[in-house]
Each structure stands twice: as structure tokens, then as C-alpha cells.
Amino acid sequence: MFDSLSDRLDGVFKKLRGRGHLTEDNIKEALRDVRVALLEADVSLPVVKSFIASVKEKAVGVSVTKSVTPGQQMIKVVHDELVELMGAVNESLNLAAQPPAVVLMAGLQGSGKTTTTGKLAKRLAEREGKRVLVASLDVYRPAAMDQLRSVAEQAGVACLDASPDEKPQVIAQRALEAARKSGADVLFLDTAGRLHIDETLMDELVEIKSIANPVEILFVADSMTGQDAVNVAQSFNERLDVTGVVLTKTDGDARGGAALAIRHVTGKPIKFLGVSEKLDGIEPFHPDRVASRILG
């Protein structure tokens, strides 16, 4: 992720390093280049504009202090602003609830919901010794139910038996009861997705939310879809008030625009990155580490 953005920004700072000190002119030129780099990374114009305005304000302050290392100073300003844009600190899963803590997984079809459910379930079971139950509410695609069962087996966690003949709301209720009965700490509800945002699906998700009372609602976004991922995240957030985002397929996303913009647009933190197809291919999202990676 961020390969070309990183290269581009490196070029900007190299140019600045050759200058004796920061002047209004070379700040202007650098910011023009940063702006192009962000747009090329598929960050939307309003987000880029607000980012550049903040960097400009701070960079002008730096120029006043007559810095002797203009490149370094600008890198620091851009770094801090990137961290700010992405949310400053890592926000981990909030499972503080009377068990079972319910985690609702939502997103478009193919975004990586089922895979991510398996990854998070495995992580919680292995690293934190949590008892996990997963349930598929995707009655529209029987293959999705089979896929979750297989993922749960690989993850070593329990999977609720469910049939495509049941209503998703009924499965959600049953899953809650099963989780309580078996003493599960965490219950993942893997919901159906569509190829596009769809009112029926949204209504169903809202109903499931009110039945299951989740402590986390994770929106799963395919990072390779760039600005679209951000727009879809916004729509889901408006209806569901999600608690966090998991950005998947970052191993295939060269641009990184969604990672940069989702927090700014939705106000919700990215909590994890999907970094491979494998069940251990998930990492907590640390804005500061990501910013450092971007800036090389």
C-alpha cells in the first residue's frame, strides 16, 4: 500500500532538502506536489483540500522559526497531519459488555466480511483465550454459510448451525441464545452483503442491530475500491452508526486512498487492516506507523 504516494512524497521532500530554508514560495510548490500525490492516491478533493490547508497553516509557522532543515521540518508537519487525518491512535475492539459481546460485521458482498470474521475470531480465541461463536445471517447465499463454517473450522471456533430457510432476524436471535447458553464471550454475526447499497439490505441490518444490540459494528471495506469504499462506508455509517472499519485487501491496494480518507469522512476509526487471504492476515491499524511508512 502507498507505494506511489510514498515515492511521490519522497520526491517532494528531496527537492525541499536542497533549499536553504522554507519560504512561502517553496512551501507553496511543495504543497502543490503533495496535493497531486494525494489525488493520485485516490483521496477525494474535499479531504485533500482540508489536509493541505492544515499542513499549510503549520508549515508557515515552521518557516517563521527559520528552520535550518526545511525538508525534515516539512516531513514532520506532513507526518503529524497524516496521523491526525487517520485518527491519531489505534482503537482496538471494544468488547466491554456483559458476555456475549456481539460484533456485527457489515459491508458489500465480496468486501471480505466472512474472511475478516474468521481472522478476528481466530485472533481473539488464540491471543486472548476468548470463547467465540460465529453465525452467518446470509440466507441469500447458501455458499456464504458454508464458507463461514469452513472458516470457523480453520479458526478453531464454534459456528452456529443455520439454514437458508430461516429469516436472518431469527438466526440472530438464536445465535444470541446459543452464545449465552454455551458461555461464549464473543458472538460474531456475519451479515449478507449485496453488490451495491440496497435499501432492503439496510433495513434488514437495522433490524438485526436492534435485535442483537452489538457492542461493535464493523464496516468491512475493500481498500482496492478507493473512493468508492469511502462513499459506501459513509452510507453504511449513516444507517447503522458503525463503531469501526476494517480495511481489507491492503496487500493488493497500491494507492491507499481509502486508508487515508475513511476516518475523515465518516468520523469512525479504522481498527484493522486485512493484509492477506490467510486467516492470520490481519493487523491492528496504527495511524502513526502507517504515516511513518508513507514517509519512508
Ligand code: GDP
Ligand atoms: P464477503 O462476501 O464480504 O464475505 O467476502 P469474502 O470474505 O468472501 O472475501 C472475498 C474475497 O476476498 C475472498 O477471495 C477472500 O479470500 C478475499 N480477501 C478477503 N480479505 C482479504 C485480504 O485482506 N487480502 C486479500 N488478498 N484477499 C482478501
